[in-house]
Amino acid sequence: MAGKCPESLEAQFIEDCARLTTAALTEKYGKSATTIRDWRLNLYRRGKLLWWPGIQVHEDNEYDDYLEIQGDVMVVGDLEIPFHDAELLGYMVAVAMKFGVKQLVVAGDFLAFDEFSNWPSEEGDTKRTLADTLWSGGDVLKSLFEWFDEISIIKGNHEQRGTRRKELALFQLMEQTWSELGSLNISYYKWCRAVSGGKTFRIEHPGNYSRVPGAVVRDRAEIEQESTLGAHTHHCSWSVTKDGRFEAVDLGHCTRPEQRWYKTVNGTTRHPKWVAGFWMIRKGYLYGFPKDFTDWHFWLEER
Numbered sequence: 001m002a003g004k005c006p007e008s009l010e011a012q013f014i015e016d017c018a019r020l021t022t023a024a025l026t027e028k029y030g031k032s033a034t035t036i037r038d039w040r041l042n043l044y045r046r047g048k049l050l051w052w053p054g055i056q057v058h059e060d061n062e063y064d065d066y067l068e069i070q071g072d073v074m075v076v077g078d079l080e081i082p083f084h085d086a087e088l089l090g091y092m093v094a095v096a097m098k099f100g101v102k103q104l105v106v107a108g109d110f111l112a113f114d115e116f117s118n119w120p121s122e123e124g125d126t127k128r129t130l131a132d133t134l135w136s137g138g139d140v141l142k143s144l145f146e147w148f149d150e151i152s153i154i155k156g157n158h159e160q161r162g163t164r165r166k167e168l169a170l171f172q173l174m175e176q177t178w179s180e181l182g183s184l185n186i187s188y189y190k191w192c193r194a195v196s197g198g199k200t201f202r203i204e205h206p207g208n209y210s211r212v213p214g215a216v217v218r219d220r221a222e223i224e225q226e227s228t229l230g231a232h233t234h235h236c237s238w239s240v241t242k243d244g245r246f247e248a249v250d251l252g253h254c255t256r257p258e259q260r261w262y263k264t265v266n267g268t269t270r271h272p273k274w275v276a277g278f279w280m281i282r283k284g285y286l287y288g289f290p291k292d293f294t295d296w297h298f299w300l301e302e303r
Contacts, residue, residue: 009029067187069103077107081133107229113159145182203228203229209233217239227246253274
């Protein structure tokens with residue numbers, strides 16, 4: 001019967017009606033727009049579709065092109081190049097070499113982009129240009145690619161300075177400038193996933209801040225129902241959600257606070273001290289490496 005949806009398709013069709021346009025429904029089910037409309041009305045009249053179907057969906061965008069990294073991975077955030085901590089990055093590479101981890105995720109704020117700040121003179125460096133910052137970022141990437149086979153960068157708040165159109169242009173510029181350096185993934189998303197040892201981990205640059213270490217990322221893990229590693233706060237912590245199901249990690253940072261105007265000259269807030277560090281996801285387990293609280297000899301000396 002042309003005006004009746006086949007019973008085997010009813011459940012899926014009802015679900016699709018709430019989120020897909022008529023054009024998308026015709027393409028998915030291989031039927032005309034008239035037949036799709038008849039199916040909707042028939043289901044409504046029979047009480048299968050409880051909401052009146054006269055109002056149609058006009059947009060059905062799908063945001064499913066986020067990054068998903070398979071295997072073990074090193075995770076670091078908030079480098080804020082050119083103010084990055086070269087020593088800590090060196091420790092990160094050394095740990096990756098020790099355990100054979102060939103993938104790296106940068107959880108946002110790879111570059112400082114102070115030239116896009118609303119107060120560019122605050123850092124006392126009005127001569128630095130976007131070209132200078134991109135060169136510095138490329139130089140660091142070139143060094144990292146001496147070990148890593150694949151590097152993925154997600155968006156942080158420093159990359160969000162300016163309008164959304166400027167953000168997109170900036171990401172396109174980074175891709176074009178660094179495309180020849182190695183297998184580089186630059187994502188417009190503020191999050192990605194890593195799958196290691198059969199476990200899924202969400203890596204993100206949260207949009208919130210709390211003075212309490214672990215507070216933001218633990219909430220994010222509970223909201224997303226996934227173990228979550230978050231940058232942005234510059235805390236370094238590990239905790240578990242209240243239901244005991246998911247891990248929550250503050251990644252620390254990989255910049256040099258003493259080089260930042262707002263942490264030195266204007267450093268009079270009640271915010272906690274920043275804690276430098278990075279993390280490793282290996283065989284489904286998390287390992288944290290806070291710079292000042294890690295026995296590097298234990299981890300890196302040959303035994």
